[in-house]
Amino acid sequence: MYMFLPFLLALAGCASVWRSRAGLSYALWSGTILVTVAWFFHHATDPLKFSF
Template sequence: MMALLFLLFAIAIGLVWIQRRGLAMLLFAGSMVLSVAWYFHHATDSLALSF
């Protein structure tokens, strides 16, 4: 999943480079939403620790 996020951000940067600013901003915003969702997925996961 992390590789997909990095790939999406890289594509967004590439789109800015070739002057596709609107599409790049849309892809960047989608990537940020996925990043936050991935964060909350892991932040709310309970740890199976036994001491």
């Protein structure tokens, strides 16, 4: 899907920190964490189907 989204949000968060925009940087870092955790739960909830 859009696996570049956490990296893009983190880059935008770094740019907002560099430009001293505290509110925007907190929002972007929170969005990065939320997207990463949401994708983790989306992909890590199914059991692995191993057949040895």
